[in-house]
Each structure stands twice: as structure tokens, then as C-alpha cells.
């Protein structure tokens with residue numbers, strides 16, 4: 019006997035787990051299928067930051083536990099050439115990906131059936147869809163939400179064509195950093211930008227997760243570049259060579275634990291418009307981790323899908339291609355995807371471009387950070403020169419804004 023439901027969600031990473039939480043809370047019958055009872059450690063997004071991104075996460079209604087468990091950094095130093103340009107007030111939440119997915123999964127109500135297994139085949143129609151699982155079970159659903167990330171098997175089977183628009187667009191490197199000769203780093207969190215375009219390292223971001231100082235370093239390199247081997251096996255020396263001024267702020271440091279190196283392609287899928295199935299998150303398209311916008315895309319996808327489109331689709335019979343198209347044409351979704359992709363290309367061009375135009379662009383960014391840092395310093399001096407009562411009034415006002 020198949021499991022009957024309205025929505026079968028294939029893949030319980032961040033996108034699928036949020037979808038399951040949102041649909042369950044809305045009282046919509048859903049089943050979540052994922053091979054892992056507990057999401058395994060994986061180097062993916064490790065930081066949720068900025069009012070816009072946090073707002074997008076909160077709009078899914080599944081952010082509370084995750085943000086509560088994450089480590090908040092309220093100030094991020096912006097630095098370049100060995101100098102601190104700005105001490106920017108921020109909201110940055112550091113959390114490892116498996117812990118993030120675990121927290122979101124806790125928001126899934128018991129009404130959502132969770133099956134530990136793999137979907138191995140999907141048969142689609144205008145009415146009901148059939149999903150075959152690796153354990154021999156079958157799900158009959160009105161809609162399949164495909165949230166299976168980079169796994170291409172099912173998409174291939176459905177006739178969806180995957181195109182890598184930029185192979186190894188960037189390389190992400192994740193590791194822990196420990197101060198040597200002193201108990202802590204002087205900064206709560208820091209983004210250190212490139213010194214020379216030829217180093218092909220746009221920035222490293224350092225942020226706390228619990229007691230650890232986590233580093234996410236990004237590079238524009240080919241996958242066979244010996245630099246990848248070098249950062250893996252001699253991370254301190256390689257970092258020193260790429261960003262020589264970093265040590266002026268961090269002091270001596272050691273790299274501890276495993277150095278994880280992940281190339282990321284830019285991928286788009288075509289032929290996704292078909293009845294009965296909708297793709298979200300990385301399954302629909304990827305972006306470049308340098309931009310930090312993969313989660314913006316994902317939060318927007320699931321928020322629009324679960325709050326707007328699925329309730330409308332379920333209100334009438336059938337699950338035709340025409341219905342599904344409304345999600346892919348959703349103006350907020352298409353705008354977010356386009357913004358993220360544009361950032362992926364712009365970031366790379368600004369970081370690696372040679373010639374006077376790109377040099378000017380890089381100096382303009384430097385001047386912007388310097389100017390903003392100056393404004394922050396003046397604002398903080400003004401606040402500190404006020405009486406304690408005035409300061410507390412200002413704090414109240416800024417917290418409420």
C-alpha cells in the first residue's frame with residue numbers, strides 16, 4: 019500500500035527541512051524523505067548574516083531554534099592591507115550546517131511523516147505523482163517538491179538538463195583558527211579583503227561558532243591548481259602568502275582540525291517546467307558561495323512556495339504544468355535568483371579583473387569601507403560622550419528600529 023499524502027518532499031537538507039516545517043505547521047499533509055536520520059557533517063553555509071538574510075529566514079517561521087543555537091557576533095571588523103577599516107555593527111549568526119539542519123528539523127511537527135530512505139524513481143502526471151523509495155515503499159502525492167541538492171540522478175531521470183555555466187567558479191575553504199601566544203583574537207568577527215588581485219583570494223571571513231574561531235576563505239582557482247594542495251597541507255604559509263597583512267591584526271595563529279576544500283560550479287537546469295514536480299534550493303540552481311546568497315535563494319524559494327503557491331495549487335484539482343509555472347515566474351523568486359547570480363559574476367570580476375577599470379572599482383570599495391568606518395567611529399564617539407541616561411535612550415531607540 020502506498021503512503022497517500024498531498025506533498026512528497028524529496029531531500030531533507032536546509033530547503034527540504036524548512037519546507038516540511040512550514041507545510042506541517044500550515045496543516046498540509048506532507049512526507050519528508052531523506053537518507054539520513056541525522057544530517058551528517060558537511061561544509062556548506064556556516065553563517066547567516068545581515069538583516070535581509072535573517073529576515074528571509076524568519077519569514078519561513080522556522081528560524082527560532084537555529085538562530086538561538088547559533089553564535090551571535092554583534093560586530094564585524096572590515097580589514098585590508100593589515101589595517102582595520104571599519105568596526106561594523108552586524109548581526110552574524112555562526113552555526114555549522116549539520117547543526118543548522120538539525121535545528122530546522124526540530125521545527126517539523128509530528129504530523130509530517132519522515133521516511134529515512136532515498137527516492138529512486140518518480141512518475142509524474144497532471145493529477146497524482148508516484149515516488150518509489152529505496153526501501154521498496156511508494157508514495158502517492160499530489161505534488162513532489164524536489165529538494166535533493168546537487169544529486170543529479172532524479173533530475174536526469176525526469177529529463178531535466180543540467181548545465182554547468184561556470185565550472186569551479188570559486189573554491190571555498192573552511193577551517194578553524196586559533197590564536198598563538200594569547201588567549202583570544204582581538205576581534206569578535208572579521209572580514210579581511212584581498213590585497214592583490216593576483217592572489218585570487220577575494221576575502222576570508224572569520225567568525226565565532228561556540229568557542230571556535232571559524233574561517234571561510236574563498237579563492238578563484240582551477241581545480242587542478244597546486245594552490246589547493248598547498249592550502250590543504252600548509253594552510254598558515256599559504257594564507258600568509260595570499261593575505262600578508264592579515265597577521266598584523268590576528269597576531270600569530272594556528273590552523274586546527276581538518277581543512278575542507280570545496281569547488282563550486284554555477285549550475286542551471288532547463289526543462290524543469292512539468293506537471294506534478296517543483297524544484298527548490300540547490301536542486302533548482304546553485305550560486306557561488308563567495309556571495310553568501312545561496313541561503314537567500316533557498317529561503318525565498320521555500321517561503322514563496324509554502325506561503326503562496328502550494329496553498330493555491332491545493333485549492334483546485336490537478337497539478338498541471340501551468341500551475342507549477344507560477345512558482346518559477348514568481349517575481350520575488352526570479353528577482354532573488356537574478357540578484358544572486360549577478361553577484362556571483364560581479365564578485366569574481368571585481369576580485370580578479372585586471373586593468374584600470376577594475377583597479378578603480380577595488381579602490382572605490384576600499385574608500386567606501388573606510389568612509390563607513392569613519393562614520394561608525396564618529397557615531398560611537400558621539401554616543402560615548404553622552405550621559406549614561408542618554409546612552410540608554412539611544413540604545414533603546416536603535417534596538418527598536
Ligand SMILES: Cc1cc2nc3c(=O)[nH]c(=O)nc-3n(C[C@H](O)[C@H](O)[C@H](O)COP(=O)(O)OP(=O)(O)OC[C@H]3O[C@@H](n4cnc5c(N)ncnc54)[C@H](O)[C@@H]3O)c2cc1C
Nearest residue numbers: 029031032033062063137166167190299300307310312313
Ligand atoms: C562550501 C559551501 C559554502 C557555502 N557557503 C554559503 C554561505 O556562506 N552563505 C549562503 O547563503 N550559502 C552558502 N552556500 C550554499 C548553501 O550551503 C546551499 O545553497 C544550501 O545548503 C542548499 O541546501 P539544499 O537543501 O538545497 O541542498 P542540500 O543541503 O544539499 O540537501 C539535499 C538533501 O537531499 C538529500 N537527497 C539527495 N538525493 C536524494 C534522494 N534521491 N532521495 C532523498 N533524499 C535525497 C541529501 O541527502 C540532502 O539531505 C555554500 C555552499 C557550499 C558548497
